[in-house]
Amino acid sequence: MKMSPPSSQQHKCHPKNIPNTAIKNMLTQAQKRFKPYATVTWLSELLANEKECEYALWKRTHYQFESQPSTYDPSEHDEMLIKRAEKLQNEGFTVSVENQNSFKYKSQNFNICVAGRPDIIAIKDDWAVVEDIKTGKHRNSHIMQVLLYMSILPFAPETQHLFKGHIPHGRLVYRDEILELPKWSVDQKFRQRLWQLMVMLCNSQPPNPTPSQWECRYCKIPFADCPAKLNQGEKAQTILVAVAEK
Numbered sequence: 001m002k003m004s005p006p007s008s009q010q011h012k013c014h015p016k017n018i019p020n021t022a023i024k025n026m027l028t029q030a031q032k033r034f035k036p037y038a039t040v041t042w043l044s045e046l047l048a049n050e051k052e053c054e055y056a057l058w059k060r061t062h063y064q065f066e067s068q069p070s071t072y073d074p075s076e077h078d079e080m081l082i083k084r085a086e087k088l089q090n091e092g093f094t095v096s097v098e099n100q101n102s103f104k105y106k107s108q109n110f111n112i113c114v115a116g117r118p119d120i121i122a123i124k125d126d127w128a129v130v131e132d133i134k135t136g137k138h139r140n141s142h143i144m145q146v147l148l149y150m151s152i153l154p155f156a157p158e159t160q161h162l163f164k165g166h167i168p169h170g171r172l173v174y175r176d177e178i179l180e181l182p183k184w185s186v187d188q189k190f191r192q193r194l195w196q197l198m199v200m201l202c203n204s205q206p207p208n209p210t211p212s213q214w215e216c217r218y219c220k221i222p223f224a225d226c227p228a229k230l231n232q233g234e235k236a237q238t239i240l241v242a243v244a245e246k
């Protein structure tokens with residue numbers, strides 16, 4: 001899929017002049033987004049077929065839900081990131097990390113903003129590398145995540161100057177292994193799958209939910225927004241009965 005660079009006006013994903021307090025109040029319920037919005041991480045799991053429920057991703061793309069507190073401890077990841085960045089610097093690369101690499105990209109082909117933040121971008125002469133650090137086990141969604149970075153970074157307004165229109169080399173850095181993803185890994189099959197996903201996400205009508213025990217259990221879409229949610233129906237009924245009996 002050719003993802004064309006946006007004009008200076010187009011990469012704004014959120015409207016201006018909305019006070020933070022207003023945004024905070026709006027987050028107590030699912031709020032329709034002003035424009036469809038997705039992160040690279042969300043897209044990766046469906047692209048890798050690690051998740052099947054397209055409805056869940058469509059909902060998150062079109063609505064903003066209250067965020068849940070995270071139990072993730074980033075210390076191991078951060079330590080690996082610092083070591084890796086130092087190694088690349090010692091090899092003569094100019095290295096940028098995490099927040100320095102944030103982008104919000106709006107394609108000219110689709111009415112959606114895709115945001116991401118690769119762990120490392122390293123540049124030396126004409127050699128550009130994007131890397132992501134992983135502390136857990138190998139997953140196909142990690143590969144999809146890096147392929148998305150490789151596809152989008154050359155066109156995102158914040159990073160396009162680093163890549164001069166060329167797809168960078170990709171790497172996944174695990175504790176025990178480094179997986180190389182040459183630029184030709186962004187192949188026709190990947191582009192086609194990404195295109196199909198974008199068509200689905202940018203449709204004004206949601207796809208049908210695909211409930212399953214595993215996905216519904218960890219899904220961030222609340223029962224009120226997904227009547228197909230497994231188990232949660234029973235839970236809601238139990239709560240209603242308990243309230244009625246008081």
Ligand code: SF4
Binds near residue numbers: 219
């Ligand atoms: S609760 Fe289940 S069916 Fe509903 S959106 Fe989530 S995964 Fe899909």
